[in-house]
Amino acid sequence: MKPPAIPITDDHIHIDPVNGRGLEAAKDFKRSGGTHIFLVTKPSWSHGVxxxxxxxxxxxxxxxxxxxELVREIGLVVFPVLGVHPAELTRMADRLGVTGxxxxxxxxxxxxxxxxxxGRAVALKSGRPHYEVSAEVWEASNGVLAHALALSAELDCAVQLHAESGPCADVVEMAKRAGIPLTRVVKHFATPDTPLMPSFIAKHEAIPTLAREGRAFTMESDYMDELSRPGAVIGPKSVPRFTLRYxxxxxxxxxxxWRIHRDTPGRTYGVAIELP
Incomplete structure (x- = not known):
């Protein structure tokens, strides 16, 4: 059976030509039917910074x-998402102190x-640690997250959150204070109980049920593209393959x-997602 002509969008993927497979990973995504990616900044230390x-x-x-730009040259549509990784706070605290x-x-x-x-990026990335930290680090991390929400409200752009597993329900009030709609606060690696905009790992077992219910969500691989961790979190072919399998x-x-791969990400990020 010939696959339908639909856009297939990975909402959170990393491509790393230095530490990973780079363009070969992007080509795998395209060969599997992928068309659009939200290319997310890797942590600063991945770049030796x-x-x-x-x-x-x-x-x-x-x-x-x-x-x-390199990925665009192979025929994919790329939307950059730039920002900071929450684990950077604990990494930098030894050198600069938590506040610094x-x-x-x-x-x-x-x-x-x-x-x-x-106009060179479409969204910000922020969050808070997904592992146990001290009260001081947690409070400081929430301060960074609140700053990201305020900036996104000012810019009228989306923000992707890397945070602990679960609903992150307290972020609702933080978003209200910042003045950003929840439809633009994307919970990366989401669970269905989140009140934020969920981006589900492509193999999440709830996707078919939530799709039938008309839930707005996106799909992602969270592919890290690190040769030291091949296939983590899931491979670059995953979003196209799971979509076509479903x-x-x-x-x-x-x-x-169409709702998962065009309408919802298009509305969330304020971008046009069309077949190339």
Whole structure:
């Protein structure tokens, strides 16, 4: 059976030409039926950067944008998402102290916001640790997250959150204070109980049921593209393969697929998602 002509969008993927398979991973995505990706910044240390200022993040963001251009050359549509990884706070705290690390991360988000204003990126990335931390680190991390929400509200752009598993229900009030609609606060690696905009790992067992219910969500691989961790979290072929499998087995309809891969991400990020 010939696959239907639909866009297939990975809402959270990393492509790393230095530490990973790079363009070969992107080609795998395309060969499997993928058409669009939201290319997310890797942590600063992946690029050999140990930030001491917000400006130091520029090297990380420029590397992400260079990768985006390379991926576009193979025929994929790329939407860059720039920002900070929550684990950077605990990593930098040894060097800068918790408050100093949080200040640098907020400044890094300010730098990322410049790229969104210029139209070179479509969204910000932030969050808080998904592992046990001290009360001081948790409070500082929430401060960084609140700053990202405020910036996104000001920019009228989406923000992707890397955070603990579960609903993250307290972020609802944080988003209200910032003035950003929940439809633009994307919970990366989501669970169905989140009140935020969920982005589900492509193999999540709830996808067919939620699609039939008309739930707005996106799909992702969270592919890390690191040779030291091949296939983590799931491989670059995963979003196309699971989508087509769900369609072939009648678990979702073509209308569902268009909603997942075009309508919802298009609305969430304010971008046009069309077949190339």
């Amino acid at each position: 140990e930030p001491s200022s917000g400006e130091d993040y520029r090297e990380v963001y420029e590397a992400t944008l260079r990768t985006a 690390a949080a200040d640098v991360m907020q400044a890094g988000l300010d730098t990322a916001a410049e790229y969104v204003r210029e 369609l072939q087995e009648g678990l979702i309809t073509e209308e569902d697929a």
